[in-house]
Structures are given as C-alpha cells and as structure tokens.
Amino acid sequence: MMEEAKASAKNGDLAAAEQALGGLNSSEPDTASWHLETAQHLVLMAAELAREGNTEAISDIASRSFQHLAQAGGLAPDAVTRARAKAMAGFIYERFMGDPASALSSYAEAVQLAPDDKALKSRFDQLQAAYANLQAKIAAAQKKRI
DSSP states (O other), X not given: OHHHHHHHHHTTOHHHHHHHHHTTOOSOTTSHHHHHHHHHHHHHHHHHHHHTXXXXXXXXXXXXXXXXXXXXXXXXXXXXXXXXXXXXXXXHIIIIIOOHHHHHHHHHHHHHHOTXXXXXXXXXXXXXXXXXXXXXXXXHHHHHHO
C-alpha cells in the first residue's frame, strides 16, 4: 500500500495516497488513534519520497499530516495523546518544513501536556539548545555586517 500511496503522491493525487495509507491503520476510523496513524504513515511516505529525491509533494503531505494531527488532538481522550500529536507536529516542522521556531513551539506544548515524558523533554531541550545556538550565530553574523 505504501508503494501505491507514493505513486499517487508523485502524480499529485494526495487524496488517493491518503486513502491507500488509511488501509494500513489498525485503529477504528475517525478516532484520535486513527488520525495519529494516518499522520505517521504520511510522514513515513514523505521521508521515503525525500530519500528518493521526490520533494515536490512534501509540503502538501505535511499539510495533510497537520490536518490529521489537529483532528487527533481534538478527539484525543487524554493529554498524552494530545502530546503525541503536538510532538509529531514538531517533528514535521523540524524535519520537513525547516521551521525550528514552530517545531520548538509544538514540542513545548507537548511537554506541557506530558511533563513526565522524559524522551519528549529531552528532544525539546535538544531543539531548544540548537535553536538558541542558531539565533546566536545569526546575531553574530548580523553584527559583523554592521
């Protein structure tokens, strides 16, 4: 099903790609878990397409993933599930969108929702340090130009 989904995405038919990927889900349709699974499958497909050099559809795939994550967050029965959706959004912002500020914001929300999740807190701390380092380098480069 992943190959079918990738072929559809390459042809610009994300609805067909999403439908193919939905067949991989083990959760009941239209539940928080189902939307999380769909977003995960979309992210895996985006990663495979990126490795193959097919990056044209990645922005659209990310948008679809964000839609599923928002739905998962709205349907989530608990804070941990909402945190998973926020963390996945942070991952997408970081890896596929090149938007560290949005990634950091999403991870921060996830940590607020699941403060006892050590792996999530660690990833947030790493990204926060990397972002601070990037901001410092940008500021130093701007000072050199003046």
